[in-house]
Amino acid sequence: MRIILFGPPGAGKGTQALILSEKYGIPHISTGDMFRQAVKDHTAMGLEAREYMDKGELVPDVVTISIVHDRLILEDCTTKGFVLDGFPRTIEQAKALDRMLDEINEPLDAVIQIDVDAEILIRRLSGRWTCTNCGALFNTHYNRSKQDGVCDQCGGPLFQRDDDKEETIRNRVNVYEQRTKAVIDFYSSHQLLIPIDGDQKIEKVTETIAEALR
Numbered sequence: 236m237r238i239i240l241f242g243p244p245g246a247g248k249g250t251q252a253l254i255l256s257e258k259y260g261i262p263h264i265s266t267g268d269m270f271r272q273a274v275k276d277h278t279a280m281g282l283e284a285r286e287y288m289d290k291g292e293l294v295p296d297v298v299t300i301s302i303v304h305d306r307l308i309l310e311d312c313t314t315k316g317f318v319l320d321g322f323p324r325t326i327e328q329a330k331a332l333d334r335m336l337d338e339i340n341e342p343l344d345a346v347i348q349i350d351v352d353a354e355i356l357i358r359r360l361s362g363r364w365t366c367t368n369c370g371a372l373f374n375t376h377y378n379r380s381k382q383d384g385v386c387d388q389c390g391g392p393l394f395q396r397d398d399d400k401e402e403t404i405r406n407r408v409n410v411y412e413q414r415t416k417a418v419i420d421f422y423s424s425h426q427l428l429i430p431i432d433g434d435q436k437i438e439k440v441t442e443t444i445a446e447a448l449r
């Protein structure tokens with residue numbers, strides 16, 4: 236199965252992608268996670284990406300397309316498929332993805348578009364905490380960990396992302412409105428778009444996605 240999870244920052248793409256990846260046994264590919272790993276590893280690409288991430292801007296297409304290409308041609312993706320989280324975010328990226336899928340001769344099955352109101356996004360993102368160890372996501376407003384700062388699933392320490400600060404969050408939401416939303420038209424013209432209301436409980440969103448994919 237080859238799925239894109241599309242939506243504004245904070246819509247719940249990461250949470251749903253982890254669940255879908257497990258449910259369907261497909262790799263979860265998050266460009267945001269790949270960039271954060273590169274920043275952590277102090278690679279040249281990480282240094283470049285960080286300049287944009289810290290401001291809530293998009294990393295240039297040429298860099299982003301290249302890391303996704305290098306990942307999608309690996310055997311786990313060519314044999315099992317994937318769930319893409321956070322890519323594509325521009326029309327150029329969407330067109331490049333079409334070319335990559337042509338290259339491996341595997342079309343997309345669906346583009347799940349998770350919709351959430353901007354003010355709710357800002358509240359969600361400002362309360363978001365991630366496990367350093369297993370990547371599980373928690374939220375001080377909606378899905379608090381049992382013990383502050385400690386992961387319910389593996390006991391690892393939780394951290395707040397550098398770009399989950401209010402000013403950066405507002406810019407990320409603006410960038411989505413100005414640049415990324417156009418990708419919706421691209422996929423609706425391909426008849427692949429499945430809109431989902433993301434302002435519901437996590438389990439309900441998962442259920443709606445699973446139903447749509449059936």
Ligand code: AMP
Binds near residue numbers: 292294295324
């Ligand atoms: P995310 O975790 O998906 O919210 O991504 C965090 C940050 O990584 C974004 O705010 C961008 O700076 C960068 N990023 C992630 N995916 C992309 C992409 N497809 N194109 C450009 N920049 C991206």
